[in-house]
Amino acid sequence: MGFICVILLLLLIVCLYYLFHPEYKCRSIDENKCYNKECISSAASILNTLNTNINPCDDFYEYSCGNSIDHRRPINLMNQSHYNSGLQLKNLIESLIDDKQPRYIQNLVKYYRSCLDEDLIGKLDVKPLTDIIGRLRGWPVLNSTQWFSNANHYHWLNTYIMMREIGITANSLIDLKVEKDVRNSSRFIAHIDQPVFNINITDNNQLDQYTKLMVTIATMMGVYETDARNEWLSVLEFEMKLIKFSLSSKDHQNNTYHSNSYMKVSQLKSLAPNINWIQFFTEFVRQPIENHVNISDLEVIVLAPNYIKELNQILVKTDKKVLANYLIWKVIYQYIPLLGRRWREPLETYLLNTDPNYTKENRWQTCLKQLQTYMPLALGNIYLKHNTNRKSEIEVISMINDIKESFIEIVDKYKWMSDGVKSKANEKIKLMKLGIGFPQDVRDDNQMDNWLTHILYHLNLERGVNPADIIIKYRGEDNTLLISNLIIDGLYREDVPMSLNFGSFGVLISEQMLNILSEVGRLYDENGVYGKWWDTVSDNGFDTRIKCFHKKIKHFDDMTTGMHLSDRYKLIEKYITDMTLLKQTLMAYRAHTKQMGPQLGLIGLNHTSEQLFWISAVNTYYNDRLDYQDNNSYDMMKYR
DSSP states (O other): OHHHHHHHHHHHHHHHHHHHOTTOOOOOSOTTEEOSHHHHHHHHHHHHHOOTTSOTTTOHHHHHHHHHHHTTOOOOHHHHHHHHHHHHHHHHHHHOOGGGSOHHHHHHHHHHHHHHOHHHHHHHTTHHHHHHHHHTTOOGGGTOHHHHTTGGGOOHHHHHHHHHHTTOOOOSSOEEEEEEETTEEEEEEEEEEOOOOOOOTTOHHHHHHHHHHHHHHHHHTTOOHHHHHHHHHHHHHHHHHHHHTSOOHHHHHHHTTOGGGEEEHHHHHHHOTTSOHHHIIIIIIOOOOOTTOOGGGOEEEESOHHHHHHHHHHHHHSOHHHHHHHHHHHHHHHHGGGSOHHHHHHHHHHHHHHOTTOOOOOHHHHHHHHHHHHOHHHHHHHHHHTOOOOHHHHHHHHHHHHHHHHHHHHHHTOSSSOHHHHHHHHHHHHHOEEEOSOOGGGGOHHHHHHHTTSTTGGGGGGGSOOTTSOOEEEEGGGTEEEEOHHHHHHHOOTTSOHHHHIIIIIHHHHHHHGGGGSTTGGGBOTTOOBSOOOOHHHHHHHHHHHHHHHHHHTTOBOTTTOOBGGGOGGGHHHHHHHHHHHHHHHHHHHHHHHHHOOOOEETTOOOOHHHHHHHHHIIIIIGGGOOTTSTTHHHHHHHO
């Protein structure tokens, strides 16, 4: 520990000298080291993670990450990128003078500033929320005469429609999105889905904390605690029923690509006759439908048919008061983060007690999330206008091309894959498109003002990736790797050795690119046309490879639990993916150095460029994926 402190002190002295003597040109004994500010910062960060008491040849994971593991503070690259990128947006928005900007920017700045005004929000207290509840015809928990006077005529769908009309996200019973058709990327189609439930009904602590939150909020709004608890028990019981017949995340993903997920509205009416689907689509969606099209003949994708079928029954059997309480509670839960501090504190306590990954946000982070949710086009446009440096973007594109070449080289060597599939795979890799930022017309101020007044404006996001999003992902429907400008600025560092960039950003790119050959990726060809292009020989070859790998690792034990690694069969494909993407990225880095020449090292670290690549890869790729809900995740990552 003392050695590390001495090194850090030396680095600080060098950094300070460099900062205050910009005319000084560093003349080091070792000309192969990098001495700029970014390199010094990177060296210090790596030194903080290394366990120098370990021989890296004996245990490279412990050597690279040991200090982080000992202090339970792994480097989460994506979280750090979110924070850094958020700061960029925050500073940018706060620097704008709204009265000199186009209308859409003025609205964005005003919204952001009003969200930050804690004094005004505190004075308003809960009034903005009670006003919304009033517009939704009241809340039974509050013994609202407004609700009980119309109880006989209450229908949950009418509440859903009113939510939509006043701009509230209505997805607590049925989630509906209009997205690209996974089997035909040239058209948009309505997706009917189950809600995203944020509670684990098998976790008694979470259920207790959730109930406590519901009761606390209700009593703060004037309900007697006993009444609140009785009402909420019925609501919780109803929500638990919904969760019990919802699909698991894995089954839900698989259902997306099944042909039986497609059905006409007339078939949907047969599946769930107690739900008025005609009213749902015409009033709730409010999408323009061609006059000659009969709504019953419209095709939709039903991602959770069993959930919809069960919901059809439970809606009829459930007391109207329980339905109303549930829907209004979901609105309240959605709006708590926008209220004053005293209202946010119970929610923060709940999240701290139930979510190991939760960290308390600054107010500006909450407000920024609101902008990213409700004004994404405007935010992305602003970011592009004020970030014109394309150097990083050009270097990232070059990195991606290097990784594509190494991917093709790896596929060429696959003996288990048929020649026909190998040829198609390589063609798909070569033709993979890269989506960075918006097309030019989306950057036009007049066009933006027009789009932002149109009810369908958000669909234009499909034309590119929002530069103000934090996103890096492969989209199989059109064979495109999507990378936002903001994530490039947050993760890619221009002034450090490329060994660090390939080891961090490069492995994230490789990870996404491997989805070209994933179970879902095999359903789309090089042009994004739906249809399986793998043959039986390649399918069997891949299965054989998994079984072979299973045999090779079956003798390794998890030192902590005594469990064979091979017993965790679901991780085997991840092991194979790990090895492939690391090999792929390392090959790309070697090709880069062959073309550009040797890379500089870092001061205070006696490592070669390739060793720095591996240290960077471990500290960004692996630590970024630790599952804090699995007590053995640190030990399992050691073997990965």
